[in-house]
Amino acid sequence: MAERWRNWGRNQECRPVAVERPASVLEVVEALGRARSAGQAVKVVGGGHSFTDAACTDGRMLSLEHLDRVVDVDQGANTVTVEAGMSIRTLNQELAARGLALQNLGDIDRQSVAGAIATGTHGTGAAFGALPTFVEGMELVTASGEVLSCSATEEPEVLHCARVGLGALGVVTKVTLRCVPAFNLHHVEQPRRLHDVLAELDDQVAANDYFEFYWLPHTDSCATIANNRTDRPIEEKSSYKRWRAEVFFPNVFFGAVVAAGRVSKTRIPKLAETVAKNLGRTELINTSHRIFISTRLIRFVEMEYSIPRDRAAEAVLAIRDLIDDEDLLVSFPIEVRFVAADDVPLSMANGRDACFVAIHMARGVAYEAYFRGVERIMTGLGGRPHWGKMHFQTAADLAPRYPEWERFQACRARLDPDGRFANPYLDRVLGSA
Numbered sequence: 557m558a559e560r561w562r563n564w565g566r567n568q569e570c571r572p573v574a575v576e577r578p579a580s581v582l583e584v585v586e587a588l589g590r591a592r593s594a595g596q597a598v599k600v601v602g603g604g605h606s607f608t609d610a611a612c613t614d615g616r617m618l619s620l621e622h623l624d625r626v627v628d629v630d631q632g633a634n635t636v637t638v639e640a641g642m643s644i645r646t647l648n649q650e651l652a653a654r655g656l657a658l659q660n661l662g663d664i665d666r667q668s669v670a671g672a673i674a675t676g677t678h679g680t681g682a683a684f685g686a687l688p689t690f691v692e693g694m695e696l697v698t699a700s701g702e703v704l705s706c707s708a709t710e711e712p713e714v715l716h717c718a719r720v721g722l723g724a725l726g727v728v729t730k731v732t733l734r735c736v737p738a739f740n741l742h743h744v745e746q747p748r749r750l751h752d753v754l755a756e757l758d759d760q761v762a763a764n765d766y767f768e769f770y771w772l773p774h775t776d777s778c779a780t781i782a783n784n785r786t787d788r789p790i791e792e793k794s795s796y797k798r799w800r801a802e803v804f805f806p807n808v809f810f811g812a813v814v815a816a817g818r819v820s821k822t823r824i825p826k827l828a829e830t831v832a833k834n835l836g837r838t839e840l841i842n843t844s845h846r847i848f849i850s851t852r853l854i855r856f857v858e859m860e861y862s863i864p865r866d867r868a869a870e871a872v873l874a875i876r877d878l879i880d881d882e883d884l885l886v887s888f889p890i891e892v893r894f895v896a897a898d899d900v901p902l903s904m905a906n907g908r909d910a911c912f913v914a915i916h917m918a919r920g921v922a923y924e925a926y927f928r929g930v931e932r933i934m935t936g937l938g939g940r941p942h943w944g945k946m947h948f949q950t951a952a953d954l955a956p957r958y959p960e961w962e963r964f965q966a967c968r969a970r971l972d973p974d975g976r977f978a979n980p981y982l983d984r985v986l987g988s989a
């Protein structure tokens with residue numbers, strides 16, 4: 557019987573004919589050769605943290621978990637080259653040991669480097685791009701087994717497109733990332749009223765290095781998070797205070813509230829008020845990746861849309877109206893983040909400064925009416941769905957939203973003419989190869 561594979565959100569599963577764990581580029585080439593001989597599709601899986609079926613296959617699955625070493629560090633240029641299966645968590649530790657850091661990060665570190673980059677993973681910060689914008693080079697094994705080194709001077713077109721490659725262009729085996737000297741962040745999280753946050757939004761986004769907020773549906777309560785660079789040293793909280801802020805409140809307390817809402821849905825609005833009353837102010841200083849990364853113990857499913865930044869307030873208010881008008885019961889916050897425009901063809905922030913609006917639902921709870929309703933709103937605002945999060949769009953919907961769509965498709969046609977890396981997700985969002 558084939559090994560069953562499931563993603564973190566437990567909303568996707570598949571049974572690949574084989575799962576291989578190559579430990580060298582040569583073994584990747586050999587695995588692709590076996591797939592070609594058997595006429596099988598190939599899919600690389602990273603940390604399995606996408607909510608879509610991006611990593612699913614009934615062909616051969618390749619996990620690069622044994623390709624997880626540092627290959628080279630250029631201290632002068634502040635770049636690091638790592639094998640693509642390395643986790644973001646290990647990357648952060650390896651960089652910290654060398655006095656380096658990534659300029660920005662998402663909110664967890666369990667993804668693989670290549671998997672996070674492949675779907676355009678981002679954090680928040682008006683002046684900073686998503687993770688793919690830190691990529692200076694890549695090594696990629698194509699469907700024919702050719703090993704391509706890509707940089708600004710070698711195969712620049714492949715590098716241009718493969719930064720957000722959705723696993724469609726080849727197996728990424730190494731990545732060179734632009735880093736910055738390690739830095740500390742001053743973190744301030746505080747409760748605010750939704751109306752006030754929206755009124756001051758542009759100023760707050762501009763005034764803070766890394767700003768985001770979340771709003772609790774059924775309430776008027778938000779929490780804002782402002783992280784700013786500081787030269788001040790780390791101020792460690794007591795381990796109890798840290799556990800309370802990082803583990804107890806967002807996971808144990810909030811988990812109990814979500815569980816109570818699951819048992820009795822109609823109590824969700826009251827429970828949301830309870831969460832709102834318990835939102836407190838947290839202030840700390842720590843090294844950047846310790847601030848960016850949080851612990852996620854409750855499983856959920858998520859949809860996230862990128863919209864033009866100046867539509868942020870309108871989007872949040874429209875979601876509030878949707879929840880009210882359709883009597884939806886939502887126990888998870890709406891998260892709002894900001895990312896700088898970039899030139900990556902399939903990046904959700906391509907060509908425009910972006911606001912990312914994320915919605916969640918507890919695992920196992922019906923989500924479709926809510927997610928489809930929010931998708932309608934986001935589509936009306938020129939939204940682009942996160943490639944790693946749930947959405948219902950097809951290639952026909954998406955093509956007009958990406959100015960460099962055809963450029964990416966030309967690259968795909970060159971590197972994978974027979975659709976060796978295709979799967980039902982890519983067939984839906986990119987069309988058949």
Ligand SMILES: Cc1cc2nc3c(=O)[nH]c(=O)nc-3n(C[C@H](O)[C@H](O)[C@H](O)COP(=O)(O)OP(=O)(O)OC[C@H]3O[C@@H](n4cnc5c(N)ncnc54)[C@H](O)[C@@H]3O)c2cc1C
Nearest residue numbers: 602603604605606662663667668670671677678723728944
């Ligand atoms: C709890 C949680 C929190 C999250 N937080 C954020 C966040 O803050 N910001 C954000 O933007 N996203 C976030 N995400 C989404 C997540 O970052 C993306 O879905 C990311 O792609 C997951 O990386 P992964 O290594 O798990 O990749 P997988 O989900 O395993 O794979 C994703 C895609 O990458 C491809 N791929 C993986 N490795 C390779 C390779 N070596 N070569 C070619 N293709 C490859 C796969 O084939 C697949 O198409 C979060 C997800 C979860 C579950």
